[in-house]
Amino acid sequence: MTSTAPNPGPLSAEELDLFNKWWHAANYLSIGQIYLLRNALLREPLKLEHIKKRLLGHWGTTPGLNFIWLHLNRIIRAQGQDILFVAGPGHGAPGLIASTWMEGTYTEYFPDVTQDEEGMTRLFRQFSFPGGIPSHAAATTPGSIHEGGELGYSLSHAYGAVFDHPDLVVACVVGDGEAETGPLATSWHSNKFLDPKTDGAVLPILHLNGYKIANPTVLARIPKHELRDFLKGCGYEPIFVEGHDPAPMHQAMAKAMDEAFARITAIQTAARNGKDDTQRPTWPMIVLRSPKGWTCPKTVDGLRTEGFWRAHQVPVDHMEKPGHLAILEEWMKSYKPEELFDENGSLKEEIAALTPPAEKRMSASPYANGGALLRPLRLPDFRAHAVAITAPGKTEAESTRVLGDWLKDVMAANLDKRNFRVLAPDENNSNRLNAVLDVTNRAWNAETEPYDDHLAKDGHVMEILSEHTCQGWLEGYLLTGRHGFLSCYEAFIHIIDSMVNQHAKWLKTSRETDWRRPIASLNYLLTSHVWRQDHNGFSHQDPGFLNHMVNKKAETVRIYLPPDANTLLCVADHCLRSRDRINVIVAGKQPELQWLSMDDALTHCQQGIGMWEWASNDKGSEPDVVIASAGDVPTLEALAAVSLLNQYLPDVKIRFVNVVDLMTLQTPEQHPHGLPDETFDALFTPDKPVIFAFHGYPALVHQLIYKRKNAANFHVHGFREEGTTTTPFDMTVRNHLDRFHLVANVIRRVPRLASKAAYTHQAVRDKLAEHERYVCEYGEDMPEIRNWTWPQ
Structure with a gap:
């Protein structure tokens, strides 16, 4: 790795040296997580038995994330600012985990992963390893609120975090691959919903390292003036930090951070002092352009690696190939681990001193463990x-x-x-x-x-x-x-x-x-x-x-x-x-139509499912059929079907069951709200037909009840993927959820009605034909449908 004399900038020569060492340590620890099972500090020659059998993880974005984290820590130490770190390139978890370990937070949360050589070995071994942790930022990552698989959502998460948190700044790293997604493209405009008086601020950091998994990225391949115009058009003032050489890059990033946070402070101070109340502020952001896989081998097997898509995941793979083990060892030793860690494997004190005070560490931010800040809502009656x-x-x-x-x-x-x-x-x-x-x-x-x-x-x-x-x-x-x-x-x-x-x-x-x-x-x-x-x-x-x-x-x-x-x-x-x-x-x-008084609703919702006695006539006897519903329109049609049956076939014994909590249909082994089998059978019977009017796709009810004794007798009416712009009732008819189809199915499923109900069956067929003629002529439902109420 080359270095040049630092350009004039915020960092002294001593600070610049320490910054490089901190960054090198984070990079070293990140590589170790991807590759090593043991020999964490390379105190013996690297051998194949020291290497994981399956090399999993993403190096390409990681050195850039380590670089950004380090410079945010400088702002925290200097200004006491509360900062939450959101890593849009969530597969850069090796860097996030390395930083949290260096700050001591990882050991506080996971005491077995100590800040010494033994703990470093555990840190390396657990990464992307059975029984360990995933290769991306997750809920197990201290300081994170953003899952590594959530490509495109980082900026909207960041803005959601600062709404109503006036003291918080979220530093949101947006990967240039992520920037190609629809969700991210829209979320740039979240700044139009931010109140600098009562909300915090988001500092977007667009990380351009040029490549996705195997292709260039759009924003890295457009002219700089075009990129600047795009970001300015989204309401930001971009500050560019570009290069390869670490020393000038550190100085440039330190200067960019100072400028960005000064601008944020100025915007918020003006708003909170009653000034600048008419114009939406132009918020700062940083564009960091650095090589993909920054500081990894420039070539492997004669093929370009650093600054190319081959650095995206594991730059040196197939460790059994001649020369690969030596390439990895040379790469890791280039960071000079002996200058970064002491004899015990702990981070040297002068480097650790770059860590912010305990209560301000991004890795331990209370905002990243929101449940600790949560207070119950005041909920009026x-x-x-x-x-x-x-x-x-x-x-x-x-x-x-x-x-x-x-x-x-x-x-x-x-x-x-x-x-x-x-x-x-x-x-x-x-x-x-x-x-x-x-x-x-x-x-x-x-x-x-x-x-x-x-x-x-x-x-x-x-x-x-x-x-x-x-x-x-x-x-x-x-x-x-x-x-x-x-x-x-x-x-x-x-x-x-x-x-x-x-x-x-x-x-x-x-x-x-x-x-x-x-x-x-x-x-x-x-x-x-x-x-x-x-x-x-x-x-x-x-x-x-x-x-x-x-x-x-x-x-x-x-x-x-x-x-x-x-x-x-x-x-x-x-x-x-x-x-x-x-x-x-x-x-x-x-x-x-409304069905339940508040007292009845409270009882019904507490149980999640129940019989409606006023809509049933089977009390003291076995029902011929259970008519069930889940959803408002299905309930209306099911009750209308009950009223038709009561009118045409009054001797049919009907039990009416309504489902509010859909998950009660499952067994207790499948879902915490699932009904015990004896309760389910008491409601739906062990052997009687159940005509179920359901809000959604019928197969879902069958999926939920397949373990129940009476599952084969459930006949579910729901959405059959038939639709158009039509009348409300016609939608139910097209999908056989309407009262007439429900009545017809009762006749079909209750054996003793086969011949007795022939005229009733003809009557509902006639009504369906009348309905079709009426809606096509008048464009609305028949009066008897529009004006129907439950008969008393």
């Missing part, structure tokens, strides 16, 4: 918003509007704590949560017009037409110790499937990590759902997010299908009180 029910199925209400009235109270009760936000991808009012805007505004720090509606810098409703960005903001907000609620059109929540995957994995791992404290749950309200699409068509009709979520770990996922407003209120209150969960609530926003 939701019962005050109960819809008055004098009799089932007589009163109409918009369930999500009722929920919105309660969320307004939640927002008002917590505004002074600044720890609750409501998010939606441009759909808050469409989802009938308008009432929250009575107590807060939409967050907005871009241009405004006099006629704009509820826009303000300090608003706590977050709307951007990007599901990715909303999800990322919310995750960052939750992971740093706050609470939130995200509503979305049901069909488009799929856009964040991969993001919620990673959050679910994070929650699983964090539960298994002793020092991680529980965080507030990730709460979804899915509305504008498959069965009610007044303005939209087939593209907006997809309930499949439920299928996606049930495959996550049972201790993490909860799915709720409240049939009316009072049950929705009960469920929402429960979800906001929960921890370490992903709660999915599906509820319609259109006017719909």
